[in-house]
Amino acid sequence: MRFLLISLLLITTLQGTAQVRDIKSKVKEDKSKGVTSGRSYSGSTAYWEPPELEDGLAEFLVGRLFYYTAYGVYRAADYGQSKMQNRRFEYPETFSFESGxxxxxxxxxxxxxxxxxxxxxxxxxxxxxxxxxxxDVTDALHVIDWQVLKLRFPIQNLKIEYGAGFSHVFDPSKTYFEQSVGFDWCLLDRKANLQGEYRWTQTTSIGERFRKEAGVMVDYEIKKINQLGFCPSMGFKYQNFFESTRFRFVQLGLKIRVY
Known part of the structure; x- marks a missing residue:
């Protein structure tokens, strides 16, 4: 019996392919090519040089067009935010903090x-x-992902989201621009919350994206103390690194929400 258990343990351990090690190897390759080709600064961010414009067109873009576009966005955001403020008691999740x-x-x-x-x-x-x-059995990957700003478009209990930020790999040190689209949907009188998201990073110097990711997560509030809600969660996440290494994670967790 002991021999059988040891054999099963060895089999499951050896099944883990060199996935994490392959990801880090690709990041190192991207970093080295980015430095030698001059496509990035310090191997961390993509280098981009704007096209040259005629003086008249440049003045128009920087002047009138930029001004009116920025002013229109500001006015629309100000109006929408004030509407959200007026509805915050009806939809408290629109002004909240979550950790988990x-x-x-x-x-x-x-x-x-x-x-x-x-x-x-x-x-x-x-x-x-x-x-x-x-x-996994080959290595460990440490990454910080920050969607610095997300824009949310509310439709009653449903919020459609678009975000932009970055994903930073610690070893080897490399940073990628990342975007996201998703939704946030409150259900069952705000006891349950369903979230879905798709993320994608910039194309690297080796011609592939660092990561593409799709996931869905649902949580349910089982206890509330004053403004603190305790919500066990479960979900699924798919990740594709460099179009060669893929993960499919079944997830469990705990979320704390403050309204």
Missing amino acids: VVSGFDFNSNTFLTSPSARINWGLFASDLRYQYTH
Whole structure:
């Protein structure tokens, strides 16, 4: 019996391919090519040089067009934010703070993921910060993802979101611009919350994106103390690194929400 258990343990351990090690190897390759080709500064951000414009067109873009566009966006955001303020008691989740931690496991590759996170919702805007630790038998990957600004478009209990920020790998040190689209849907008189998101980073110097990710998570409030809500969560996350390394995580966690 002991021999059988040891054999099963060895089999499941050896099933974990060199996935995390492959990701870090690709990041190193991207970093070295980015430096030698001059496509990035210090190997961290993509280098971009704007096209040259004629004086008349440049003055128009920088002057009138930019002014009226910025002014229109400001006025629309100000109007929408004031409307959200007036409805914050009817839809309290639009002004809230969330923190929590989730852990996931990919049974195919024997890979473990844990991710603490924090998020601020402020009417039409939000900011989402998370840390991801991915580990298998070959190596460990440490990444910080920050969607610095998210724009939220409310439709009653449903919010459609678009965000922009960055994803930073610690070892080797490399930063990628990242965008996201998703939704945030309150259900069952705000006891349950369903969130879905798709993220994608910039194309790297080796011709592939660092990461594409799709996930869905649902949580349910089981206890509320004053303004604190305690919500167990479960979900699924798919990640694709450099179009060659893929993870499928089944996730469980706990979220704390403050209205």
